[in-house]
Amino acid sequence: MTGNRGFFAGRTIADLGRDLSAGLLSAADLVDHALDSITSLDRAFNAFVTVGADAARLAARQADAERAAGVHRGPLHGIPVAVKDIIDTAGMATRMGSAHFDGHIPGQDAACVRRLRDAGAIIVGKTTTHEFAYGPTGDRSRNGPSRNPHDPARMTGGSSGGSAAAVAAGMVPLAVGTDTGGSVRIPAALCGVVGFKPAHGAVPVDGVFPLASSLDHVGVLAGTAEDCGLAFGVLAGEARVPSPGDTVSPRVGWLATDSMALGDPAVGDLVRAAFPDSEEVALTGVAELYQTYAAIQGSEAYAVHADRVARSPQLFDPEVLERLHLAGAIPGWRYVRAVEARESFRRRAAALLDRYDLLALPTVAVVAPPVGARVLDIGGAQVPVRDALLSFTSPWNLAGLPALSVPVGTAGGLPVGAQLICRTGREETLFAYADRLRAALAGPRG
Amino acid sequence: MTGNRGFFAGRTIADLGRDLSAGLLSAADLVDHALDSITSLDRAFNAFVTVGADAARLAARQADAERAAGVHRGPLHGIPVAVKDIIDTAGMATRMGSAHFDGHIPGQDAACVRRLRDAGAIIVGKTTTHEFAYGPTGDRSRNGPSRNPHDPARMTGGSSGGSAAAVAAGMVPLAVGTDTGGSVRIPAALCGVVGFKPAHGAVPVDGVFPLASSLDHVGVLAGTAEDCGLAFGVLAGEARVPSPGDTVSPRVGWLATDSMALGDPAVGDLVRAAFPDSEEVALTGVAELYQTYAAIQGSEAYAVHADRVARSPQLFDPEVLERLHLAGAIPGWRYVRAVEARESFRRRAAALLDRYDLLALPTVAVVAPPVGARVLDIGGAQVPVRDALLSFTSPWNLAGLPALSVPVGTAGGLPVGAQLICRTGREETLFAYADRLRAALAGPRG
Numbered sequence: 001m002t003g004n005r006g007f008f009a010g011r012t013i014a015d016l017g018r019d020l021s022a023g024l025l026s027a028a029d030l031v032d033h034a035l036d037s038i039t040s041l042d043r044a045f046n047a048f049v050t051v052g053a054d055a056a057r058l059a060a061r062q063a064d065a066e067r068a069a070g071v072h073r074g075p076l077h078g079i080p081v082a083v084k085d086i087i088d089t090a091g092m093a094t095r096m097g098s099a100h101f102d103g104h105i106p107g108q109d110a111a112c113v114r115r116l117r118d119a120g121a122i123i124v125g126k127t128t129t130h131e132f133a134y135g136p137t138g139d140r141s142r143n144g145p146s147r148n149p150h151d152p153a154r155m156t157g158g159s160s161g162g163s164a165a166a167v168a169a170g171m172v173p174l175a176v177g178t179d180t181g182g183s184v185r186i187p188a189a190l191c192g193v194v195g196f197k198p199a200h201g202a203v204p205v206d207g208v209f210p211l212a213s214s215l216d217h218v219g220v221l222a223g224t225a226e227d228c229g230l231a232f233g234v235l236a237g238e239a240r241v242p243s244p245g246d247t248v249s250p251r252v253g254w255l256a257t258d259s260m261a262l263g264d265p266a267v268g269d270l271v272r273a274a275f276p277d278s279e280e281v282a283l284t285g286v287a288e289l290y291q292t293y294a295a296i297q298g299s300e301a302y303a304v305h306a307d308r309v310a311r312s313p314q315l316f317d318p319e320v321l322e323r324l325h326l327a328g329a330i331p332g333w334r335y336v337r338a339v340e341a342r343e344s345f346r347r348r349a350a351a352l353l354d355r356y357d358l359l360a361l362p363t364v365a366v367v368a369p370p371v372g373a374r375v376l377d378i379g380g381a382q383v384p385v386r387d388a389l390l391s392f393t394s395p396w397n398l399a400g401l402p403a404l405s406v407p408v409g410t411a412g413g414l415p416v417g418a419q420l421i422c423r424t425g426r427e428e429t430l431f432a433y434a435d436r437l438r439a440a441l442a443g444p445r446g
Numbered sequence: 447m448t449g450n451r452g453f454f455a456g457r458t459i460a461d462l463g464r465d466l467s468a469g470l471l472s473a474a475d476l477v478d479h480a481l482d483s484i485t486s487l488d489r490a491f492n493a494f495v496t497v498g499a500d501a502a503r504l505a506a507r508q509a510d511a512e513r514a515a516g517v518h519r520g521p522l523h524g525i526p527v528a529v530k531d532i533i534d535t536a537g538m539a540t541r542m543g544s545a546h547f548d549g550h551i552p553g554q555d556a557a558c559v560r561r562l563r564d565a566g567a568i569i570v571g572k573t574t575t576h577e578f579a580y581g582p583t584g585d586r587s588r589n590g591p592s593r594n595p596h597d598p599a600r601m602t603g604g605s606s607g608g609s610a611a612a613v614a615a616g617m618v619p620l621a622v623g624t625d626t627g628g629s630v631r632i633p634a635a636l637c638g639v640v641g642f643k644p645a646h647g648a649v650p651v652d653g654v655f656p657l658a659s660s661l662d663h664v665g666v667l668a669g670t671a672e673d674c675g676l677a678f679g680v681l682a683g684e685a686r687v688p689s690p691g692d693t694v695s696p697r698v699g700w701l702a703t704d705s706m707a708l709g710d711p712a713v714g715d716l717v718r719a720a721f722p723d724s725e726e727v728a729l730t731g732v733a734e735l736y737q738t739y740a741a742i743q744g745s746e747a748y749a750v751h752a753d754r755v756a757r758s759p760q761l762f763d764p765e766v767l768e769r770l771h772l773a774g775a776i777p778g779w780r781y782v783r784a785v786e787a788r789e790s791f792r793r794r795a796a797a798l799l800d801r802y803d804l805l806a807l808p809t810v811a812v813v814a815p816p817v818g819a820r821v822l823d824i825g826g827a828q829v830p831v832r833d834a835l836l837s838f839t840s841p842w843n844l845a846g847l848p849a850l851s852v853p854v855g856t857a858g859g860l861p862v863g864a865q866l867i868c869r870t871g872r873e874e875t876l877f878a879y880a881d882r883l884r885a886a887l888a889g890p891r892g
Contacts, residue, residue: 299778303786306779328779332745333752335778340749 005149006037009170013079013227016173020067020078027060027067027078027122034080034124037171044152047165049085049143050093051125056080059122066120075230077120082166082175084159085126086133087218088207089113096209097129097141097159099315100308110207112176112218112235119234124172127162131320133178133211134301135159136186136389139371140317147371148191150414154368157190157389159183159211160221164191167221174231175221180211181293182364182393184219185405189363189417192407194434195221196228199424200400203235212300215293215397225406225434229427243425246432250357254278257286262383262391263365266411271362271418274408274441278360281352286391289345293394295338298327342398349399353423358433362392363405363417392419402427406434408441451595452483455616459525459673462619466513466524473506473513473524473568480526480570483617490598493611495531495589496539497571502526505568512566521676523566528612528621530605531572532579533664534653535559542655543575543587543605545761546754556653558622558664558681565680570618573608577766579624579657580747581605582632582835585817586763593817594637596860600814603636603835605629605657606667610637613667620677621667626657627739628810628839630665631851635809635863638853640880641667642674645870646846649681658746661739661843671852671880675873689871692878696803700724703732708829708837709811712857717808717864720854720887724806727798732837735791739840741784744773788844795845799869804879808838809851809863838865848873852880854887 008016019025035053042048063078083089086096088106090113095101113123128146130138138161139145146161148154149169156165160177164187167175177184179197188195196219203218210216220231233240254275302309305324313321352359366388369376376383396403402424405417418437422430454462465471481499488494509524529535532542534552536559541547559569574592576584584607585591592607594600595615602611606623610633613621623630625643634641642665649664656662666677679686700721748755751770759767798805812834815822822829842849848870851863864883868876 295778299782302777302779303782306783328777330778331748331774332741332776332778332781333748333774335781336745336749337752 004041006041006170007033008037008173010223011173012224013075013173013222013230016079017075027063028057030078030080031056031060031122031124034172037169038125041169041171045147045149045165045169046144047127047146047162047169047171048082048125049095049128049162052092052123055092056122056124063120063122073118073120074234076116076174076234079121079174080124080172081116081121082125082127082163082172083113083123084163084175084177085129086178086209087113087176089123089126092123092126094126095142097131097133097143099142100312102142106207108207111204113207115235115237116176121234127160127166127175129162130159131317132209132305133159133180133183134320134323136182136386138187140319145371148368150192150368153370154414155190155371155373157187157364157368161187163221164188164193164195167191167193167223173222174227177219177221178208178211179217179219179397180215181297181390181397184221185363185393185403185417185419186389188221188405189407190368190415192415193221193223194225194228194404194406195219196225196232196404197396197402198232198236199402202240202424210304212297214300215297217397224438225404225431228404229431232427243428245428247357247429250429250433251355252278252358252360253281253352253356255283255359255361256280257283257361257392262378262388263362264367264378264411267362267364267366267416270409270411270416274418274437275360279356281356283361286395288341289395289398290387290391292338292341292345293390293398295330295334296342296398298330299332299335302328345395345398346400349401353401357422357426357429359421361419363419364389365392367411367414367416396421402430404430404434406438408437450487452487452616453479454483454619454669456669457619458670459521459619459668459676462525463521473509474503476524476526477502477506477568477570480618483615484571487615487617491593491595491611491615492590493573493592493608493615493617494528494571495541495543495574495608498538498569501538502568502570509566509568519564519566520680522562522620522680525567525620526570526618527562527567528571528573528609528618529559529569530609530621530623531575532624532655533559533622535569535572538569538572540572541588543577543579543589545588546758548588552653554653557650559653561681561683562622567680573606573612573621575608576605577763578655578751579605579626579629580766580769582628582832584633586765591817594814596638596814599816600860601636601817601819603633603810603814607633609667610634610639610641613637613639613669619668620673623665623667624654624657625663625665625843626661627743627836627843630667631809631839631849631863631865632835634667634851635853636814636861638861639667639669640671640674640850640852641665642671642678642850643842643848644678644682644873645848648686648870656750658743660746661743663843670884671850671877674850675877678873689874691874693803693875696875696879697801698724698804698806699727699798699802701729701805701807702726703729703807703838708824708834709808710813710824710857713808713810713812713862716855716857716862720864720883721806725802727802729807732841734787735841735844736833736837738784738787738791739836739844741776741780742788742844744776745778745781748774791841792845795847799847803868803872803875805867807865809865810835811838813857813860813862842867848876850876850880852884854883
């Protein structure tokens with residue numbers, strides 16, 4: 001981590017909640033800390049596109065007044081939160097990272113934002129997104145690339161890059177993102193925070209600009225898995241499948257993929273070593289799964305943007321436009337076959353989760369590449385950056401299963417994340433295991 | 447109707463069942479009548495591609511022996527049935543109307559055939575299908591076009607053309623077909639029999655060669671709607687939604703479509719006159735619905751055939767191959783939008799069926815065109831035959847609702863059908879109303 005870190009670095013939502021309850025801190029204090037941290041740090045990282053200082057201060061005073069009056073809205077009451085800029089916030093600019101939405105101010109909150117506010121959380125600002133969330137690199141946005149707090153010359157990953165940088169730099173304790181192929185987990189891994197993509201449909205996407213509806217998920221980024229769990233509880237509301245509680249010694253299956261060659265061996269080895277007691281299981285066909293993902297994502301994304309591409313192509317980032325043109329040319333029959341292949345993978349994944357409580361694999365096959373990089377040299381092979389970023393995360397968007405990235409160390413000074421998958425309803429085991437893993441790895445090293 | 451008619455002309459399954467129960471006829475007699483009718487008539491109509499005389503005679507003897515032993519399997523016990531040649535029949539050639547399946551003999555019955563046999567029905571043969579069911583004209587098949595019993599120079603319509611001709615000519619009292627865009631209802635209307643497409647998913651499609659999975663339905667053709675209902679009861683098995691019984695005076699909504707210009711006014715007027723007491727409601731966007739249908743059908747069909755097109759294109763009928771090439775070029779995003787448009791139409795249709803028990807419109811906008819015709823001159827406009835055939839039936843494949851075609855008279859000596867739509871679970875009302883309508887129309891005329 002370069003330079004200073006913000007107030008929230010190393011402070012969990014659970015800790016902050018205790019301090020708020022004890023009167024050691026107020027929501028107004030927390031909002032001031034967030035705004036001060038953003039002011040001092042964000043020039044380097046470009047995590048925020050919009051900061052709503054006045055509205056946040058007002059909401060903080062209301063939260064404090066409620067608490068003083070004995071009203072307690074739960075674990076997010078008084079907690080500052082950053083929200084990705086493709087998620088509608090009433091009265092606060094929401095630009096989708098695109099010139100198409102310059103000056104756009106939604107009249108209504110997205111459903112997930114409404115749930116956060118109802119739980120007493122305070123929206124402090126909107127975070128940089130790859131344009132229309134259409135890219136895992138996080139470096140093509142109307143407001144410029146977000147930058148990795150571990151090295152601002154490196155990409156955050158994306159598309160929820162600003163949300164990851166905001167949490168990693170300690171500017172906020174919690175940020176909301178979206179994840180269509182890995183857009184929460186990838187930047188979480190590259191920036192060294194925890195990122196959680198819930199099961200498909202567990203959190204409503206109303207008011208979230210679509211990338212590819214059948215793959216879109218709202219997710220969260222925080223310093224710990226426990227904090228992700230607190231936020232997930234609020235975001236999922238009553239739709240949350242009751243969890244039977246933590247399984248203290250879960251059976252972990254290590255997914256040995258047939259495309260591990262894609263990645264940096266130092267990353268693969270580091271993540272593998274974090275699961276010494278896991279049983280190895282083969283996950284074959286990763287390259288085909290990625291093609292399946294690309295056919296579905298591309299066709300659905302172009303369906304969203306076709307009219308915009310026809311009407312005002314010049315308003316798109318050129319790379320995003322080029323990718324949209326390719327997406328628009330995917331034949332329908334390939335989409336149909338991809339949907340069939342997705343069904344078949346769902347059955348495979350469900351069968352694996354009959355045998356294991358958790359599945360483990362790297363989140364991303366490489367550490368954060370330089371901002372703007374599009375090809376990586378890995379052992380002499382030229383690997384497209386997007387493929388290297390998405391290969392291990394996108395299968396779990398196809399499967400629609402809960403998936404979490406947790407930091408497990410660094411390679412060459414840059415964060416590396418392990419990815420854990422569970423069955424819907426087993427999130428408690430996932431969260432608790434991830435935090436025990438982090439503590440165990442941090443123990444001897446840090 | 448030209449020439450002689452077969453034994454089953456004017457005889458319903460209900461009548462035959464009474465004669466079988468009374469011992470006036472045996473299943474062996476019925477099979478002999480079917481085989482004799484086929485022998486004497488089918489040279490003109492080409493309804494059958496395969497006749498399984500020996501197996502049918504054997505099954506008839508077993509059915510008679512069971513009945514003699516007091517076992518009664520229900521309304522189809524001992525009834526001869528013809529099955530479309532894209533539906534698997536164990537030990538009996540099933541060629542999909544295609545040179546790709548020359549010599550193909552399935553090892554297993556399709557689920558719907560198994561249900562028929564379990565109910566005591568006797569499969570007498572396989573009926574001509576448009577190649578791979580990929581065409582509503584019924585005149586492109588490995589074994590030549592099926593021909594309309596009302597005029598063998600006219601097409602039967604398709605793709606279940608042989609099934610319609612077999613029933614219309616009285617060769618069998620019941621035939622099974624499939625319906626992806628109208629392939630049961632269109633030939634039923636053009637050949638002057640009743641054709642019923644159940645709700646999507648009500649009858650299993652296992653063992654039926656797919657055309658477009660999300661639109662494919664197994665349906666039935668018979669002389670009356672009551673007979674269709676008897677067969678539907680057997681085919682749907684336990685999955686059938688219990689019907690509250692017949693609503694004697696159903697509210698009927700007449701669907702005034704914005705594309706009626708597509709069709710022959712004589713046909714439209716004849717069908718409209720059959721519903722003097724109906725209330726008129728607008729069904730707008732029929733042309734867009736047809737595009738929606740075409741995008742889904744084409745993409746799903748090409749997904750089925752892509753490998754066959756690549757490997758052995760020369761085995762396809764040239765017209766079917768040309769249509770497949772066009773289908774393969776439909777972009778994925780158009781498919782995605784079509785699936786969204788289908789959802790929206792389903793909601794519109796459901797809202798209409800909140801107001802009306804039944805919806806009525808023509809089955810087909812024209813009478814049977816000549817075999818091989820591809821463009822019709824309607825009032826000076828050149829209308830593609832396929833569009834004229836499919837426009838009014840395909841919306842109900844999108845909606846997945848029960849839909850039935852019932853004869854309501856003739857125009858220029860050729861049959862005209864009215865189409866009736868109901869909500870799932872209201873099939874009894876549909877069947878009873880259709881037969882009352884037929885009786886009322888037949889009464890004063892003939």
